[in-house]
Amino acid sequence: MIISHKIRLNPNNKQATYLAKAAGTARFAYNWALAEWQIQYAAWKEDNSQPKPNQMLLRRQLNSIKREQFPWMLEVTKNAPQMAIIQLGAAFKNFFAGRAKYPQFKKKGKSRDSFTLTNDQFAIDASRIRIPNLGLVRMRETLRFSGKILSATVSRNADQWFASITVDTDQNHLPPAENQGTVGVDLGVSALATLSTGEKVVGAKPHKALLSRLQRLSRSLSRKVKGSANRHKAKQKLAKLHARIANIRQNSLHQLTTDLTRRFHTVGIEDLNVSGMVKNRHLSRAISDMGFFEFRRQLEYKADRRGAVVVVADRFFASSKTCSASGCGHKVDKLPLSVREWTCPLCGVVHDRDINAAKNLEKYAVSSTVSACGGEGAGSRCKPKVKPAPMKQEFNRKLDLG
């Protein structure tokens, strides 16, 4: 299993300068190759006897001219320009496959500064990373996974440097979930998540807490003269604040996904049509704060490492509008988002909107793991039927009683 661990670096000033130079070289090479690609592609379209551009040819071409034309490139690891062009090749591949937009030029100060190293171009030594021409850079933690190290991407966020180290590890056998039960998780706006056990995870809402500071800083930035030192300073302050907000968000998501995969074997979640929801202005901030895509990504890889299962409900599954009371299952026509509590017109049970949705997701997860096993030809993909653990039932009973 291939997994990445992103570690904060502690470079000294000289090292930070080198890292910035390597990232600048990577960006330059990417832009150079993209421009060349466009020229060569146009030439090939005119005259098919011309070579069609590809990343390998462009890397060779750059290698043959860099000593003459871009001698400063030699001051940093050769990986910086080479890997940038390989990444451009991947970007074109994704574009031609219809998975991504046409590759864009990277703008200084706008695009993320980064460069990638192949495993022969760096080494990890306990809590340090060795990079050619640079020496040892201190890391804030040790690499969490053992196994074959594949690559490292060094990137900058505000004034902080990170190395995301990719490892092929067989260390995915963490202890299985404590409680072999199933949980449904409703991601929401008022709470970060509501579990079918009745628990509500509030989570950090960084944007709200820091919003006024963010607004003040962006206002002050817009007043600064373009290109001035003060504008640069204000820009850095703003970037730092954005990074802090992202960290807070990332931490509460990690806590939640670790907790879920530690406790439950099967986790049922919704397939949120986030792009549709983000269009709703009132919801957009809360949703981007919560990072639903990131939630699902973390949950899936952590579940994988524990041999657990994430069941994603169908996009049209009406988790909120369906009554979760056992034996009922009545579906109401409308349930505006402002309605936080409702009474089922058929069975009379009073529902907390989010807990009800989470319970339906739990049911969905249970029924889909059962049907995956029951069907013919399920074969090796069949997962054992999940038995709800006693603790969880107790929770549910408590809830049913109000």
Ligand SMILES: [Zn+2]
């Ligand atoms: Zn009902």
